[in-house]
Amino acid sequence: MGVRSSLAAASAGLALAALTPMASAAAEPKPAPRLVVVIAVDQLGSNLFNQYRPQFTGGLKTLASEGLVYANGFQAHANSETCPGHSTILTGKHPNKTGIPTNDWLDRDSRQLVYCFRNTANTLADGGPGDNGPVGPEQMRATTLGDWLKAAGGPTRVYGVSGKDRGAIALSGQKGDGVFWYLRNFGFTTWVEPGQNAETRLAPVAALNARIKARFAAEAPGWTYRHDACRKLEGEYQIGGQTWKSALPPQRFAVENSPLLDELTLEAAQTLLTEQKLGQGAGVDVLGVSLSGTDRIGHGTGTQGPEMCEQLLRLDEALGVFLTGLKSVPGGAIVVLTADHGGSDFPERSAARGFPHAGRSDLTLLSRLNANLRTQFKLAYDPVVFDGNGLYVFGDKGQILPEKRRRQIADAAVALLREEPSVAAVHTLEELTAPDVGLSSLPQWANPEELTLAQRMTLSAVQGRSADIQIALNPGITLGPGRVGGTLSSHGSVWDYDRKVPIIFWWPGVTPQERFYPISTIDIAPTLANILGVWPPEDVDGRCMDLSDFGTPCPRKIVTP
Ligand SMILES: [Zn+2]
Numbered sequence: 003m004g005v006r007s008s009l010a011a012a013s014a015g016l017a018l019a020a021l022t023p024m025a026s027a028a029a030e031p032k033p034a035p036r037l038v039v040v041i042a043v044d045q046l047g048s049n050l051f052n053q054y055r056p057q058f059t060g061g062l063k064t065l066a067s068e069g070l071v072y073a074n075g076f077q078a079h080a081n082s083e084t085c086p087g088h089s090t091i092l093t094g095k096h097p098n099k100t101g102i103p104t105n106d107w108l109d110r111d112s113r114q115l116v117y118c119f120r121n122t123a124n125t126l127a128d129g130g131p132g133d134n135g136p137v138g139p140e141q142m143r144a145t146t147l148g149d150w151l152k153a154a155g156g157p158t159r160v161y162g163v164s165g166k167d168r169g170a171i172a173l174s175g176q177k178g179d180g181v182f183w184y185l186r187n188f189g190f191t192t193w194v195e196p197g198q199n200a201e202t203r204l205a206p207v208a209a210l211n212a213r214i215k216a217r218f219a220a221e222a223p224g225w226t227y228r229h230d231a232c233r234k235l236e237g238e239y240q241i242g243g244q245t246w247k248s249a250l251p252p253q254r255f256a257v258e259n260s261p262l263l264d265e266l267t268l269e270a271a272q273t274l275l276t277e278q279k280l281g282q283g284a285g286v287d288v289l290g291v292s293l294s295g296t297d298r299i300g301h302g303t304g305t306q307g308p309e310m311c312e313q314l315l316r317l318d319e320a321l322g323v324f325l326t327g328l329k330s331v332p333g334g335a336i337v338v339l340t341a342d343h344g345g346s347d348f349p350e351r352s353a354a355r356g357f358p359h360a361g362r363s364d365l366t367l368l369s370r371l372n373a374n375l376r377t378q379f380k381l382a383y384d385p386v387v388f389d390g391n392g393l394y395v396f397g398d399k400g401q402i403l404p405e406k407r408r409r410q411i412a413d414a415a416v417a418l419l420r421e422e423p424s425v426a427a428v429h430t431l432e433e434l435t436a437p438d439v440g441l442s443s444l445p446q447w448a449n450p451e452e453l454t455l456a457q458r459m460t461l462s463a464v465q466g467r468s469a470d471i472q473i474a475l476n477p478g479i480t481l482g483p484g485r486v487g488g489t490l491s492s493h494g495s496v497w498d499y500d501r502k503v504p505i506i507f508w509w510p511g512v513t514p515q516e517r518f519y520p521i522s523t524i525d526i527a528p529t530l531a532n533i534l535g536v537w538p539p540e541d542v543d544g545r546c547m548d549l550s551d552f553g554t555p556c557p558r559k560i561v562t563p
Pocket residue numbers: 044045083084085087297342343
């Protein structure tokens with residue numbers, strides 16, 4: 003209360019009030035931290051976080067029991083995927099403004115899928131094709147907290163590390179100093195711009211990569227039980243006509259699909275912290291850490307088996323070590339933990355456990371839609387293409403149709419899809435983005451809990467990138483057939499099991515508390531900007547939340563609920 007009450011008193015002409023015993027030494031505001039660590043746990047939705055919360059003993063327990071916990075955190079938008087989710091966390095903007103609607107989109111001219119962080123001008127430092135081709139931050143049409151600190155003139159350094167390129171890039175923004183992600187059989191890699199040298203770019207992780215290589219050469223990595231409680235979750239399931247045993251060791255082991263991935267990523271974060279002396283320079287430094295293991299394991303084996311149990315308990319342990327390492331930062335760091343999206347278990351196990359509405363999407367939907375459109379428009383080809391996120395309308399040779407014709411077919415497709423029992427909502431991109439239609443007119447700082455499906459879809463809609471037709475299936479429906487050894491469960495829906503995520507702030511001396519009013523991941527960056535004394539761009543979507551210890555109440559023009 004110290005600074006806040008003294009400011010209020012000063013404005014009332016009672017400047018001496020600051021010297022009264024009320025403003026005790028104990029209420030001295032905490033200096034702004036010199037290091038911001040933002041941790042995004044890929045696919046760690048609120049459901050999963052709360053389910054395992056009583057079992058955590060390490061870093062996740064520290065954050066959850068000592069931190070400022072927002073129990074109703076949201077990724078507010080509809081397309082709850084990794085790229086858009088990560089793009090909201092440090093930009094303060096919804097995906098419709100970050101320009102990252104989905105993980106990929108279809109380029110309408112070439113009909114090629116475009117990866118969210120594709121940059122064909124670059125190469126990869128490892129010399130290979132990578133998982134997603136050459137990448138870079140340029141397709142994101144927004145700046146991050148690290149960019150704002152740099153623009154403000156501070157000698158800020160920004161580092162990002164992840165199991166996936168997109169996790170590290172989105173958190174680091176446009177001007178990251180070192181952005182690294184794990185690549186199997188190589189170690190941590192990055193992109194190389196024309197004129198840059200791969201070896202120089204990899205220098206901050208070169209010793210780490212050599213260490214990992216030597217470790218795996220001395221003893222082949224593997225994955226077996228460490229927690230007996232997890233073994234009890236074993237089971238056998240029928241998926242896509244195949245029998246699959248959920249147990250450890252996994253049938254096909256890979257480092258990047260095991261708890262080792264996050265352990266390596268946190269080791270890389272620790273390496274950057276130590277070797278770059280983050281938080282010990284003249285400015286505020288930013289370290290983004292995106293932990294991909296929970297997502298890989300969620301997709302491959304679901305969320306309710308022994309694999310996820312082992313993953314989360316080991317992540318908890320590794321995070322505990324990492325948080326202890328942060329104690330070496332003078333004055334301590336401020337840590338934020340959140341997620342890019344949630345998720346759910348694979349529908350076969352969900353259905354067996356009392357969620358009979360859980361199921362897989364109707365694979366005939368697209369062909370039935372195209373058959374109806376062929377008849378209606380007397381076409382000799384299928385006009386609608388599905389890219390995994392939405393539906394596009396094309397001509398007979400894959401060409402872009404004249405606008406009037408494209409709209410006619412899109413409107414007819416929407417009308418047909420509205421009759422489908424498994425479809426909860428369907429809109430054309432124009433409906434979601436045209437200012438005169440009304441769907442896009444959101445109240446300022448709308449409660450993420452109360453957004454309509456159309457409003458959620460609007461927050462994901464990007465003209466020129468999003469599909470022509472945005473579709474939401476009923477809750478409990480998992481897209482795709484489910485393949486043992488491939489993807490069993492997924493996320494990406496408009497529903498809260500995919501949207502709701504933990505948002506926790508933690509710093510040395512924080513008063514543990516739980517706040518229940520709903521906030522969104524877009525509120526993280528404006529909140530951090532406020533305590534660090536930088537202004538976010540004018541068009542930022544998020545709000546500032548009061549982190550009381552720092553004596554920096556949110557500016558009056560930003561509403562604090
Ligand atoms: Zn993800």
